[in-house]
Amino acid sequence: MSDQVAEAPLALSLRDRFLAFRDRMVSSPRFRAWAARFPLTRPLARRRARALFDLNAGFVYSQILTACVRLRVFDALREGPRSIAYLAVKLSLSTEATLRLMEAAAALDLVEARGGGRYGLGSLGAALVDNAGVVAMVEHHAMLYADLADPVALLRSPRGGTKLAAYWAYAGNDGAASLDLGAVGEYSALMAASQPMIAAEILGAYPLARHRCLMDVGGGEGAFLSAAGHSAPKLSLMLFDLPAVAERARARLAAEGLADRATTHGGSFHTDALPEGADVISLVRVVHDHDDDAAAGILARAHAALPQGGTLLLAEPMSGTPGAEPIGEAYFGFYLLAMGRGRPRRMEELQHMLATAGFSTSRPVRTRTPMLTSLLVATK
Ligand SMILES: CC(C)=CCC/C(C)=C/CC/C(C)=C/C=C/C(C)=C/C=C/C=C(C)/C=C/C=C(C)/C=C/C=C(C)/C=C/CC(C)(C)O
Numbered sequence: 172m173s174d175q176v177a178e179a180p181l182a183l184s185l186r187d188r189f190l191a192f193r194d195r196m197v198s199s200p201r202f203r204a205w206a207a208r209f210p211l212t213r214p215l216a217r218r219r220a221r222a223l224f225d226l227n228a229g230f231v232y233s234q235i236l237t238a239c240v241r242l243r244v245f246d247a248l249r250e251g252p253r254s255i256a257y258l259a260v261k262l263s264l265s266t267e268a269t270l271r272l273m274e275a276a277a278a279l280d281l282v283e284a285r286g287g288g289r290y291g292l293g294s295l296g297a298a299l300v301d302n303a304g305v306v307a308m309v310e311h312h313a314m315l316y317a318d319l320a321d322p323v324a325l326l327r328s329p330r331g332g333t334k335l336a337a338y339w340a341y342a343g344n345d346g347a348a349s350l351d352l353g354a355v356g357e358y359s360a361l362m363a364a365s366q367p368m369i370a371a372e373i374l375g376a377y378p379l380a381r382h383r384c385l386m387d388v389g390g391g392e393g394a395f396l397s398a399a400g401h402s403a404p405k406l407s408l409m410l411f412d413l414p415a416v417a418e419r420a421r422a423r424l425a426a427e428g429l430a431d432r433a434t435t436h437g438g439s440f441h442t443d444a445l446p447e448g449a450d451v452i453s454l455v456r457v458v459h460d461h462d463d464d465a466a467a468g469i470l471a472r473a474h475a476a477l478p479q480g481g482t483l484l485l486a487e488p489m490s491g492t493p494g495a496e497p498i499g500e501a502y503f504g505f506y507l508l509a510m511g512r513g514r515p516r517r518m519e520e521l522q523h524m525l526a527t528a529g530f531s532t533s534r535p536v537r538t539r540t541p542m543l544t545s546l547l548v549a550t551k
C-alpha cells in the first residue's frame with residue numbers, strides 16, 4: 172500500500188479550523204510543557220496525561236484483575252478483611268507477592284486497605300462476589316488478549332486462525348449446523364453464565380407477559396428463555412439454535428421443570444426457515460456476530476416466521492451508545508474482529524436493517540445498563 176495518498180483539499184468549517192488549531196498546539200512539546208506549568212491549564216493537562224497513561228496501562232490493570240479472579244481473592248475476602256499473612260497462605264503466594272498484588276488491587280478499587288495491614292473488599296471487588304457471569308467473562312479474556320497481542324497483524328489479516336475464532340466454533344464455519352456437542356459446550360456455558368445480567372436488562376425493559384409465545388433465536392442453552400418463562404408464567408417457549416446447542420437447551424429446560432412449556436428446534440438460521448408459532452421472537456447477542464448479508468438473512472427469516480403484528484426483540488451491545496462508546500466501538504469492535512465475523516452496529520443502522528427485512532416499525536426501549544445491552548422492539 173502506498174503512503175502517498177492524495178487527498179482533495181476540503182473547504183474547512185469553523186470547527187475544522189478550531190480542531191486544527193488544537194491539534195497544532197497539543198502536538199507541540201513546548202505547548203505541552205507550558206500547559207502543564209500554567210495554573211489554569213494544569214488540571215486539564217493532568218487529566219489528559221492521566222487518560223493517555225490509563226490507555227497505555229489498561230492491559231496491566233486488566234492483568235491485575237485477572238490475577239485476583241484466578242486466585243479467588245474476592246472469595247477470600249467475602250467474610251471480612253484479612254491480613255497479608257492469611258492471604259499469602261490462602262492464595263499460595265509469598266508474602267511479598269501478596270502485598271504487591273493487594274497494593275495494586277487497592278489502587279484499582281478492587282480491594283481496600285483496612286488498617287492493621289489488613290485488606291477487605293474494594294468497591295469494585297465487592298461487585299464481583301457471587302457474580303459468576305462477570306467472573307467467567309474475566310477468565311475468558313485471556314483468549315482475547317492473546318489474539319490482540321499484535322493488533323496490527325489482526326487488522327491486516329482479520330480472519331486468520333485466532334483463538335476466538337476457534338472458540339466460537341460457528342464463526343468462520345459455514346457448516347456450523349454439523350458442529351458437535353464438544354465444539355459448542357464451552358461457549359454455550361459462558362453465554363449461559365453471563366446471561367442472567369442480560370436477561371434482567373431485557374425483561375426489566377420489556378416485560379413479556381403481554382405475549383403468548385416467545386421464540387428465542389440463537390437462544391444458546393436456554394438461559395434467557397428460562398428467565399423469560401419464569402417472569403411470565405403463561406408464556407409458551409420455543410428455542411432455535413444449532414442442533415448441538417438446542418440439544419443442550421432441551422436438557423437444561425427439562426431440568427428447570429419447563430419441558431411442558433418449551434420446545435427446542437435445531438437448525439441454522441443462515442439456511443433454514445425458522446419455525447412459526449411465536450408472536451414474539453428474540454435475538455439476544457446474535458446479530459452482531461454476523462456480517463451484513465448474514466445478519467440481514469437472520470432478520471428476514473425472523474420476519475417470515477412471525478404473524479402480522481408480531482414482535483421482534485433485538486438486544487445486544489450497540490455502537491454509539493451514549494456513555495458507553497468505548498464498549499461498543501472499541502471493545503466489541505475489536506472482540507468481533509478477533510472472532511473473525513460480525514461488528515457492533517449503531518441503533519439507527521439496525522433500525523434500517525429491520526425496515527429492509529420488512530418490519531413496519533421499530534423503536535428503542537431504554538435498558539438500565541446500556542453498556543451491557545441496548546434493546547430495539549420491532550413490529551411486523
Ligand atoms: C450501601 C452503601 C453505603 C453504598 C453503596 C454505593 C452504591 C450504590 C454502589 C453501587 C454498587 C453496585 C450496585 C454495583 C454494581 C456493579 C455492577 C452491576 C457491575 C457490573 C459489571 C459488569 C461487567 C463488568 C460486565 C462485563 C461484561 C462483559 C465483559 C461482557 C462480554 C461479553 C462478550 C465477550 C460477549 C460475547 C458474545 C459475542 C461473541 C460477541 O456474541
Ligand SMILES: C[S@@+](CC[C@H](N)C(=O)[O-])C[C@H]1O[C@@H](n2cnc3c(N)ncnc32)[C@H](O)[C@@H]1O
Nearest residue numbers: 341362366389390391412413439440441455456
Ligand atoms: C453469542 S451467542 C448468544 C447466545 C444467547 N442468545 C445469549 O445471549 O446468551 C450466539 C448464539 O447463536 C448461535 N448460532 C450461531 N450460528 C448459528 C446458526 N447458523 N444457526 C442458529 N444458531 C446459531 C450460537 O450457537 C449461539 O448460541
